[in-house]
Amino acid sequence: MDFTYAKAAITHFWRIEDEGGASTVHTYELDAVTSSYVATGIHRGRLKVSVPFPPTSILTPSCRERGHGTGSWPPD
Template sequence: MTAASERDYGSDDDCEWARPPGGGWISDDLDELPNLPRRTELLYASLVFASAQTVYHSLTVGLLERALAEQAPHVFDVYRCFSLTLDRRNRLEPDVLVARARADLAPKGTRLLSDDVCLVAEDSAERDRDAEPRKYAAAGIVHLWRVGEEDALPVVHTCALDPATRTCAPTGISHNRLKPTVPFPVDIDLSTLEPRR
């Protein structure tokens, strides 16, 4: 029995998650708490709720997801907005991530573990530029793409884990075309992003 299943969450009609236990929530709680808003994350043992997404954000994430899914070797799976357990007190939901094929998804099929993930791509919201890269690096995620916007097109800042400092070290900035060679060769034409009306 997990720590999460030993906790009393109240009835399905309660918003029990509104009152955190002493020490805060743990990653397993996200699978057990009733009535959580969709796309709830855990950051520093606190629940974080996703805000509404823009059309630009949705199209950019879709572009990256499709390109990675088409070009990734069969030893990898690509996920969009899927839960990733970094440690007991941090469970995030990256925009796109690449993991080892047939990775452990937990008994309920709700999350990946950081040991199975080689790439995370995140829209460059303020939280994504600060807390999340540090968390991904501390968890050993080797590759991070921070996606920004310039002239209504994506700009991708690539980073890699520096094993000596356990931090994300910048490796490049891509405008118009993204062609990294790690974790596998990818060629993404960023200029093809066109908002649909």
Template sequence: MSAAREYGLDDQYEWPRPPADGWTADDLDSLPDLPPHTELIDGSLVFMSPQTRFHTQVLRLLENALMDQAPDHLEAIREMTIRLDRRNRPEPDVLVVQVEADTGPGQTWFKPEDVVLAVEVVSADSLERDREVKPRKYARAGVPHFWRVEQNDGLPVVYVYELDPATMAYVPVDIFHQRLKVGRPFPLEIDLTAIGRRGSRA
């Protein structure tokens, strides 16, 4: 199968040709026919591979649990971009943001100061981006909390990081295998073995 068809596009589709100085954050909202969940990293468009069942189930588990347990001034939302700067607009898998950051139904991105937590579920095609590139950018933009989720024997393992404001880099807090329990950014407990369980929300 061609790359175009993989993203639901005609085989004759012509991929966008970048300008000499790269794409900008605003271009993501104006370029026609971009594949779903296209990101901008250092002025280059990054296309997502099709999601695995594990990836989709983890997103549902985390979004539901975060939404259920978040305080009233915060909300969880999936797969929206953060406009870090003119050349970077990555899309975390799950975000926790300030409720007041909602600008309406046409909103496509958040400012980094509106984001409390960014979560990346690592995929085969995104190992380096999720483990190194994106966390470094989130930290420099001041996002206070970051989780990286990996797969081990079909279950999620959550690596929890917190921003050191002195260095603007993330420091590891803990690693959770069966049950995630944290006090920041708010008290939260998630049964990680509940992935894929019908009706489970935490």
């Protein structure tokens, strides 16, 4: 986990990974008491969250299959 984000008080952190050709999003939220990130979900197939904003996105095909670099999101 990148603690630089926590020091900067970035409250939400998403990590996007390619798992066997499908995109998976790991979501985290900064705990104000401990100043560390707490996992809030693992999303496969569809990303649906209410914070920090309520996007709903289909997670397939993966970014890599669409010709984007691993860190590129969202696919076009």
